[in-house]
Amino acid sequence: MKNLVLLMGLFMALNVSAQDIVLPKPVTTGGMPLMEALSKRSSSREFSAADLDNQILSNMLWAAWGFNRSDKRTAPSANNKQELSLYVVLKSGAYFYDAKANKLVQKVKGDIRGKMGNQDFVATAPVNIVFVEDKSKKGAGATDSGYISQNIYLFCASENLATVVRGWFDANVVKEALKLGENMQPILTQTVGKKK
Numbered sequence: 001m002k003n004l005v006l007l008m009g010l011f012m013a014l015n016v017s018a019q020d021i022v023l024p025k026p027v028t029t030g031g032m033p034l035m036e037a038l039s040k041r042s043s044s045r046e047f048s049a050a051d052l053d054n055q056i057l058s059n060m061l062w063a064a065w066g067f068n069r070s071d072k073r074t075a076p077s078a079n080n081k082q083e084l085s086l087y088v089v090l091k092s093g094a095y096f097y098d099a100k101a102n103k104l105v106q107k108v109k110g111d112i113r114g115k116m117g118n119q120d121f122v123a124t125a126p127v128n129i130v131f132v133e134d135k136s137k138k139g140a141g142a143t144d145s146g147y148i149s150q151n152i153y154l155f156c157a158s159e160n161l162a163t164v165v166r167g168w169f170d171a172n173v174v175k176e177a178l179k180l181g182e183n184m185q186p187i188l189t190q191t192v193g194k195k196k
Contacts, residue, residue, distance in 0.1 A: 019106035021095065024055050026062035026102065032158035041153045044162035047125035047193035051091070056159065057127070058102060060192065061086065063155040064129070065148050066099050073099070075147035083139030084148065087130040087178055087186075089116050094130075094178050108179060115177040117169040117189055130174060131188040145188040152190055162195045 032040070052060075065086055068074050077083070086097040088104055091111050095104035114123035122128060131148065133141030149165045156163040166189045174186040 019093075019109070021054065021057075021104040021106075023058035023061070023102045023104065026058045026066060027055070028059075028062065028068070031155075034154070037154045037157040040157040042157070043164040044195065045119065045121055045164050046196040047121055047162050047191065048196050049124050049126065050194050051126045052161075052193065056161075057088070057104075060152065060155050060159075060161075061088070061097050061099070062102070064151045065097070066102075075144065075151050077144050078140035081137045081139035083134045083137035083141050084144055085132045085134065085184070086148070087132055089113050089128040089130060089178075090126065108177065112177045115173050117166050117191070119166065119168060122166075122189075122191060125191045125193045127192040129190045129192065130178065130186050131190070132178070132180060133185050133187050134183055135185055136183040141185075141187050149188065149190055152192065156192060160195065161192060163190060163192045165190045 063074055065084065066074050073082070087107070088095045088097055089112060091113065093106050093110055094108035094112055095106050098105050113125070113128055116122050116128040116130060129152065131141070131145040133139070153163055169186070169189050171186050174189070175184070178186070180186070
């Protein structure tokens with residue numbers, strides 16, 4: 001009986017963690033030279049429905065808002081408040097990007113991409129990133145989102161991916177769909193995918 005209980009506990013623990021996506025270590029060297037990436041930076045609203053592989057996701061999220069030093073990130077944060085979180089919405093569900101552990105922690109199961117914005121492409125593009133501000137930290141979320149968004153733009157230019165930052169979404173719909181707490185507020189979204 002004791003072994004059965006242990007096995008059931010192990011199975012339940014594995015089942016819960018199986019929802020999360022452990023990302024491969026990001027590749028933090030190479031890529032396109034900065035001036036070339038700046039010259040190729042553009043917005044696109046046409047995306048292939050093809051999924052991005054986990055290595056590309058890992059590299060992009062590290063470039064966007066990963067840790068490049070033990071307690072500092074790839075984008076600045078006013079007064080180091082680090083009031084922003086990134087939620088990554090994929091076909092399989094919505095995930096919190098845990099930059100320290102380099103993994104996506106599933107918060108919502110199922111395809112909710114269509115709730116992340118009002119444009120048609122949002123529901124079929126492989127990745128929607130939601131910038132969520134913790135209002136209790138009283139930071140500069142709108143400004144800091146701009147830094148992160150530009151990092152995503154430059155990464156996408158370097159990797160020949162399509163991206164567009166979006167302000168056209170219903171914050172209440174996004175907040176409810178992501179099951180965000182009271183102090184958590186979606187302030188910007190960005191769609192990423194392969195070019196169509």
